[in-house]
Amino acid sequence: MTDKSFLQRRQWIKGTAALGTVSFLGLPAPGRAQAADPWARAKEIADVFAKPLPFPKRDFVVTAYGGKPCKVHKVAGYPTIRAKGQVVTPLPGSHDSHPALRAAIAAAHKAGGGRVLVPAGDWYLKGPIVLLSNVHVHLAKGARVYFSANPADYARDYPEARTVDCGRNGRLVLSRWQGNDCFNFSPLVYARGQRNIAITGEDWTSILDGxxxxxxxxxxxxxWWGMNQKGAEKGALHQGVDNPANPPLATMAPHLDAAMLARIEGDRPNGRADEKYLPALSEAGVPVEKRVFGLGHYLRPCLIEFMDCEDVLMAGYQAVNAPFWVHHPVKCRNVHFSKVKMESIGPNSDGFDPESCDTVLVDGCWFNTGDDCIAIKAGKNADVGYGPTRNVVIQNCVMNSGHGGITLGSEMSAGIEHVYAQNIDVRNIHYATDPINTVVRLKTNMNRGGYLRHFYVRDLKLPNGVRLKPGFYKPIPGGPVPANTVPTGGGAVITFDCDYTPSFDLVRSRPPEVSDVHISGIRVSNVNTPDGSFGCYQAFVVLGPVMKSYNGPADKPVLPVRNVTISDCDFGNAVRADAPWFIHNARDVTLRNVTIGGKRYDDKLSG
Known part of the structure; x- marks a missing residue:
């Protein structure tokens, strides 16, 4: 089941990643001018997308290939993972327009490219949209695509997706699930190894419904949400409990001795749950072609995932009810994500997660998500072959709900660098019932490791603050930071969490490195509560790597977080007025013109 061409490209990208300062698209390493004004590099990145992608001006309308609109009705379901209610879905026996859409895409690709048009109306697809080079799929105003609620439809033979026969698990595609490579269900919109592709809408009435x-x-x-613990029926299998379909790790990794197997597996319960088993396969060095999930397993697919693509546009539509992450470009170059609205309050419903990508622009998007709005990623455990994520600009966005606003990690083993975020309106409109936990967030640990460097943030507005009830850090017992004292899980406006859920990962031998982070222009407004008027629990938390959590070779350095600047910020009132911030294992954290609770701070902190 080995895909040799893909594996060869992985080795090439692994080698080029070691070069460090070379961008795939030729953006130079920062020179003196860029060092003086790092935002000059952000402009260079954004300017890459000034010219539209070149698609031939010819349309391939799905109705010409047999597509027909469907009728819809309401059934009992989950409008969000938090509440049962009525959901809209196609009537049983609705016409399947998936063959028509596939035929239109194939015709456009064969003709050298063009636009595949989905007209206004409701459309039912019993399978994924698979994009091919030089094809632009466009949803007209009022077009709503309903993807079938049937996992088997995403485990069938789609040659254009380069599916692989995995026996009873189905015909599966190469994917990456929470930073680890595997073969799994096809995402609902997918492409692999394509160039010059787009999926767009006329406006936010153009809807992709997962x-x-x-x-x-x-x-x-x-x-789909029932595959997660939060949505599973009582007693049902889900991603967090042992799956009898997963063989013992010793069977999958006979090359490992008993000591190493014990180190990877430990004695924790549910070690063969899909969500733990896949990272264990990675840690054990099991080849990707043997990491097979799909049917009989519980790893939900993304709504949209593009693998190893170049010149990618996602723009102008609304994405709702994603099974897992909403958008996930992996090892892609030149990714433009513009004016997309996301409404998906489901488990792990991250809005936009670029992973191991180079040159990304996020502009004018609107987030209302069940997990992080944006989470920049770069592999997990030993899966670092796609290289780092670098050269990312995020601007002019609205964030209404989510665990984190601008998040880096937690899967970041190959590193993240040169990320720029500006002019973000973090409205937190559900602050009374479902508040944003934290706005600027780094999360990694001694397993996921990686580096973060050259991260710049400016001009963020928080009219309703962040979560006021703390989500406390849960350390390895016996560490220097007591449990239930530091709000790494929610409550701080800025959170650097270098010991994120340490007990989840049993092999903790990759210390992260964090440096050169510069944040300015955050403005937090207070909200009124029975206990007073507050904007946050604490203004910021910098939890550097915790040595107690490390269990690797003794000669590997565990470095502090260093060279962090927070300037020209007003964090409003902190609930913990007596301790408005927390720092552990950090050096040279500089505050310039920082206001908390009406008091100005100009300090250099270490801890």
């Missing part, structure tokens, strides 16, 4: 809260069409369960 139907993750709709019950399975055969009545066998509550739907």
């Amino acid at each position: 139907q993750a809260g709709v019950p399975y069409e055969d009545g066998s369960g509550p739907g």
